[in-house]
Amino acid sequence: MDFDPTPEQVLLRDSVAALGKRYGHGYFVARAKAGEHSDELWADAAKLGYLGVNLPVEYGGGGGGITELAIVVEELAAAGCPLLLLVVSPAIAGTVIARHGTEEQRARFLPGLADGTEKICFAITEPDAGSNFHRLSTVARAAPDGGYLLTGRKVYISGVDECGHVLVVARMADGTQRSDGSARLKPALFLVPTDAPGLSHSKIEMEIVSPENQYLLFFDDLHLPAEALLGGSADAGLPALFSGLNPERITVAAMGAGTARYALDRASTYAASRTVWGRPIGTHQGLAHPLAHAYVQVELARLGIAKAAALYDAGRDLEAGVAANLAKYASSEAATLAVDTAIQVHGGNGMTTEYGVATLLGGVRAGRIAPVSREMILNFLAQHVLGQEKSY
Numbered sequence: 001m002d003f004d005p006t007p008e009q010v011l012l013r014d015s016v017a018a019l020g021k022r023y024g025h026g027y028f029v030a031r032a033k034a035g036e037h038s039d040e041l042w043a044d045a046a047k048l049g050y051l052g053v054n055l056p057v058e059y060g061g062g063g064g065g066i067t068e069l070a071i072v073v074e075e076l077a078a079a080g081c082p083l084l085l086l087v088v089s090p091a092i093a094g095t096v097i098a099r100h101g102t103e104e105q106r107a108r109f110l111p112g113l114a115d116g117t118e119k120i121c122f123a124i125t126e127p128d129a130g131s132n133f134h135r136l137s138t139v140a141r142a143a144p145d146g147g148y149l150l151t152g153r154k155v156y157i158s159g160v161d162e163c164g165h166v167l168v169v170a171r172m173a174d175g176t177q178r179s180d181g182s183a184r185l186k187p188a189l190f191l192v193p194t195d196a197p198g199l200s201h202s203k204i205e206m207e208i209v210s211p212e213n214q215y216l217l218f219f220d221d222l223h224l225p226a227e228a229l230l231g232g233s234a235d236a237g238l239p240a241l242f243s244g245l246n247p248e249r250i251t252v253a254a255m256g257a258g259t260a261r262y263a264l265d266r267a268s269t270y271a272a273s274r275t276v277w278g279r280p281i282g283t284h285q286g287l288a289h290p291l292a293h294a295y296v297q298v299e300l301a302r303l304g305i306a307k308a309a310a311l312y313d314a315g316r317d318l319e320a321g322v323a324a325n326l327a328k329y330a331s332s333e334a335a336t337l338a339v340d341t342a343i344q345v346h347g348g349n350g351m352t353t354e355y356g357v358a359t360l361l362g363g364v365r366a367g368r369i370a371p372v373s374r375e376m377i378l379n380f381l382a383q384h385v386l387g388q389e390k391s392y
């Protein structure tokens with residue numbers, strides 16, 4: 001067992017932290033409130049090679065793993081810039097295309113993902129299916145020209161307005177029939193241009209302070225060429241979908257841990273200087289203990305994240321699945337606790353924009369719901385680790 005990062009990982013962490021500091025939470029909030037994106041930060045991160053750290057070297061990436069990408073995500077969040085697009089684009093889409101794309105799809109998309117010129121969002125959630133992915137009803141039918149026609153709806157899709165493509169999880173007839181004679185469907189993933197005719201989107205107003213937005217997507221007999229099918233075959237769908245889940249959970253967990261560190265840093269600084277009874281408020285255990293308690297939760301979550309990322313990078317996908325769920329659960333709980341504690345430590349100042357902690361509330365709260373809710377993680381662990389029967 002080795003708890004020491006490599007010298008390259010230490011350097012990466014320090015360098016990303018330095019970039020994050022140059023922007024900071026003020027930048028992030030200002031962009032969000034102006035209805036603008038964090039383009040400058042994205043471009044700088046791209047220039048420094050941070051966006052493609054996990055992508056293969058032959059496509060312009062850094063050749064690292066999810067460990068490295070989690071470091072990038074965490075350090076930007078720890079500087080007050082939690083970027084969800086790092087999760088959907090390089091972590092999910094990058095992994096799925098690198099592992100399951102055709103050679104043409106890898107050559108077409110990976111270099112752009114690595115240099116930041118291409119962003120790809122990810123669409124699985126549907127209004128009527130929710131956490132029950134067996135109920136996905138976005139369907140791809142064969143078109144007469146060998147392509148596909150896509151119909152359906154997706155909800156809460158992050159970053160559609162910033163991305164050139166969206167990786168859509170749909171279902172296709174698998175050539176067999178159910179007992180009632182209807183066609184059996186299996187998951188298939190499609191790379192869909194966000195400006196394709198037949199695709200419309202509308203912004204969902206969210207109570208999250210972030211330059212990244214969520215959208216409702218409609219596919220109305222959207223025509224796709226055969227090359228849009230990820231991996232060139234519907235058989236690639238299920239393994240491709242699963243390959244994106246662990247990177248998603250690990251990087252979301254890293255975002256939560258980074259945000260929690262930012263909040264605790266702000267709170268500790270404040271507690272050490274704010275004086276109400278003739279001494280800093282941090283000397284009161286009523287404040288110091290909740291801060292220390294939150295710190296313990298965050299550090300435990302970070303250990304979980306490092307373990308999940310190491311297992312994933314070692315190709316131990318099944319073990320990584322349990323560890324990634326655990327890390328995501330621990331991190332989102334710790335982040336919510338840390339931000340809430342930081343607000344309490346700040347008193348009234350905690351609710352101001354100026355002090356920059358309440359602006360994190362929506363994001364960390366969403367982390368307990370997305371990309372997989374705390375309840376669905378507990379279901380997974382109860383069934384697959386603790387051997388309990390499924391109730392739903």
Ligand SMILES: Cc1cc2nc3c(=O)[nH]c(=O)nc-3n(C[C@H](O)[C@H](O)[C@H](O)COP(=O)(O)OP(=O)(O)OC[C@H]3O[C@@H](n4cnc5c(N)ncnc54)[C@H](O)[C@@H]3O)c2cc1C
Nearest residue numbers: 122123124125130131156157158366369370371373375392
């Ligand atoms: C900020 C944000 C960004 C997002 N970005 C994306 C994105 O880019 N792409 C994308 O595809 N999706 C995205 N999502 C959607 C997200 O993945 C879903 O919101 C999440 O999976 C939960 O689904 P749901 O909202 O339909 O909740 P529901 O499934 O309706 O669940 C509602 C509640 O019931 C609970 N519940 C449901 N089933 C069970 C059960 N069997 N046992 C116990 N409890 C249960 C849930 O845990 C939850 O608390 C995003 C969501 C948010 C908030």
